[in-house]
Amino acid sequence: MATGWAGDTAVQDQIDATVEDAIKRARSRMPSGPGLEHCEECDVPIPEARRKAVPGVRLCVACQQALDEEAAFAGYNRRGSKDSQLR
Template sequence: MADIADFANDLVQERIDQAMAARSAAKAESTSHSLLFCEACDDPIPEARRLAQPGCSQCISCQSLSERGIRHAR
């Protein structure tokens, strides 16, 4: 026979499931599109990179330089 603690646990689990579903939906909507061309050097960004790193704005070379703190010369 279920008691009040069982009902409370079921309610909490339901709320957690709802929150996780809402978070997943929001994350999917917030994913931005990758640029086709690098914002630093204007070279095309390979499709594999755009798919692997959604929202990327730089090619791999420029991103590496950026992470090292080196400014790319156009």
């Protein structure tokens, strides 16, 4: 489909560039380097397999899971508020 001065693949090129930028940004925020041998929260030894699998790891599995669950808590019921708007 012709779009004036833009090439036929201009839209897809823009989408690809946006996705690549998002991937680069996400990778830059990931921890890197050697991980800790003991959890910084509870001082439990972190297994070598976890340190190899997750570069820059700082927490044991249990502490990381607790942190993830805490971050996932929204604080209110979004579905309930949507249902009440539909009435």
